[in-house]
Amino acid sequence: MHLEQFDAIYQRAAERKGGEAQLELLLSTPLCKDDIAAISDDRWLSAFSMKVFQSGMSWKVVRNKWPNFEELFFGFKIGPLLMLSDEHWEMKSTDKRIIRHHSKVMSIAANAQMIYEAGIEHGSFGKMVANWPAEDITGLWLYLKKHGQRLGGNTGPYSLRQMGVDTFILSSDVEAYLRSYNVIEGGRDTKRSLAQCNQAFAHWQQQSGRCLTHISQIIAFSCGDNRV
Template structure:
């Protein structure tokens, strides 16, 4: 299998978006490693929680209620969350100020524990993520899926992107491109597909020097219907 040169992908994206300047103006860029490392643990838990609750409903509904989430869940500080008894979570899940769904509410203490466990070994969750090797970014996705709760599929990667982590996303457009070019040929959540996609992004990064975040968006703009990238 021959992977398309990134220069050709970029040229096609420029044509579709009205030129280089127009394309570049659309591209989101990741944060630097030191900025990722400085993100407090509570903001990681907040990001994971937001994406869990946004799954399956309009994102705006969650954003509109988000101040209530912050207030009800201790601004997502790990210590008070991890000290709550089970019955407290059942009560919080009935609060009319949030989206009342106990299984999603219960991801908060579970994911708080995941973050706390990382903190014990690495100082902070942000420092740990900042040091993750980009050449195997999908292994970070798999860690979130295995050790977190409801962070599989696109939920974990979307939360990472929201926090400024340099990662590609397996959006509809990116997946369609990877399938059309036969880079992946199995379910998008299989390790075979994830590693094949990661390897392709490694090649494009080596060719272009661009971040995975930029490459992911450029691929989508080069071939897709321009959904979120």
């Protein structure tokens, strides 16, 4: 695995985006660990649920409907949701105020259970995420995929990014770039590919001193179809 120097990636991204100042304006900065730890369990469940519903659907349509989801699912508070019977979940999945998709609605129940169990072990879901080692961020992706429901692929990582967690994302542009340098070979979500990605991003972090979020976004801006 022979990686391009991060300075070269950065300069190419800056040229494509109209200069360094313009590029910096496009970067989103993650929250600090204390702020991540302080996020309440209901906000994690809301974020995961929104991304699950946005998968394969118009993000805007889901966002516009979200106040109805918040109302129907008790503000995504874990305790009340865990007390619902199967019959209650069935009724909620057919409620006309939300997007009626049975398996996506049932993922709310499964992910509420995941968040509850993480809270027992770590104090809260936010504390678990905040203390997850940055050099193994894909381990957190795999945790969400294994213990949650419908959080595999990019759904989990996009949810984490939305919540301010420092993570790279294997968007189509980033994945294509990493494949061009053989960081990813074969399946994108194999343990080998994810370990190679962790290694590459750790290397660029050492070179640049930047967070994973910035590195990921700069790589995306350096390639693909997103010139100014």
